[in-house]
Amino acid sequence: MGFEGSANKVAVGVVSHTGDILSNPRKTYITPPGTGFLPRETAEHHRQVILDIVQQALDEAGIAPSDLDCLCYTKGPGMGAPLVSVAVVVRMLSQIWKKPIVPVNHCVGHIEMGRVVCGAMDPVVLYVSGGNTQVIAYNERRYRIFGETIDIAVGNCLDRFAREIGLSNDPSPGYNIEQLAKKGTKYIDMPYTVKGMDISLSGIETFAKSEARTKIDAGECTAADLCYSLQETIFAMLVEITERTMAHCNANDVLIVGGVGCNVRLQEMMRVMVGERGGKLYATDDRYCIDNGAMIAYAGILAFMEGQTATMAETICTQRYRTDDVLVTWRKDK
Structure with missing residues (x-):
């Protein structure tokens, strides 16, 4: 299960090891015309709706929490407050469901989602x-x-x-x-x-x-x-x-x-x-282009199968998390 909340969209997705998308609901924090979205208000929006989205993702996938292998969350890059608001939920669910946590780079999530959906090598x-x-x-x-x-x-x-x-x-x-x-x-x-x-x-x-x-x-x-x-x-x-x-x-x-x-x-x-x-x-x-939970879930399961998990103390958020900071151990080409 993947959790995304780096900007004004909060999403939860469930994918299989092969990249099949079982569910991918999301909600967008929309502000009035002529205005942008601020970190504090965006984080509050995410806190209010994320548990409902988690339940929706489970229902659409037709699974129970016990069926999950791991919980994956966006570590960064993104807006600090929204990122943290989602990470806190992942820490909580990890302890309740007794599931390991996998931090995911948002940019790598986009890339891996695009590769698996389009079949690009x-x-x-x-x-x-x-x-x-x-x-x-x-x-x-x-x-x-x-x-x-x-x-x-x-x-x-x-x-x-x-x-x-x-x-x-x-x-x-x-x-x-x-x-x-x-x-x-x-x-x-x-x-x-x-x-x-x-x-x-x-x-x-x-x-x-x-x-x-x-x-x-x-x-x-x-x-x-x-x-x-x-x-x-x-x-x-x-x-x-x-x-x-x-x-x-x-x-x-x-x-x-x-x-x-x-x-x-x-x-x-x-x-x-x-x-x-x-x-x-x-x-x-x-x-799949717009921020979604499935992209975090898929990139996360690739890392999870390589043994990449984080302790509770390591589940931090990094606003400036570079794409090239990630060691892509799951790709065996080149």
Whole structure:
């Protein structure tokens, strides 16, 4: 059983050793338009609903706690208070059910979920979410980061712009930007900042917000035009650094994971590039791209079968837990 609560989604999933998803319920803490979610309030939301989600996960899977091998939780990265609120529940259930605990890196959870759902063997991974933007490839028992954002994540950038133009947070700001962008007809030049293998997004965020404040009311563009232009520019940057990583690693396939990974336009742009290189794009929908408990459960069971468990004193949370900090002992290739 996997427990996820690193941001505004709290989820519990049950998976088998082979990656079959038996249940995967989750709930999202949604705030009013124009606002974000704060750690304290988000943690309180998670505390209020998580036990109901645990019961729902057991019921949907058709199992009892005695059927579980281990409890897996998100150690990090993420927001401190929400992470801890979920970890406390896992410690409690571990003592009640007498089950071992496995800490899981959130980013590795996304990668392993994407690999098992899509059947991708050894792709270059583009991990794009609210808090993370990384291009990753596996080598010598670690997921190596070849490129990343040097300031804010792509999801954070989109969320901030959505707040600026007053878009709803239901179901998510990024989804609503994606839908509004489909109505855009005018492309507006925006800062394109690629620095070697890395990208910077704070400048384009500031520019887009400034354009919204000065150009929309003046009739020079629409909110849809800005959403369209913002997406096209950022996604082009992501495609560029992903292709550069593919060339470096001599790889043809790409797997997109993370909440922003279910953006259909991003998938379209990446599919064109990958197709030109003779490769295949692997991507999923919001069931598996968006934070969920099954991804933590699956990554956790892989580690558990390698003997990786934690004592109660070791069940800490780490807000800055790097993807390449994890020793990936369960992969035997390379």
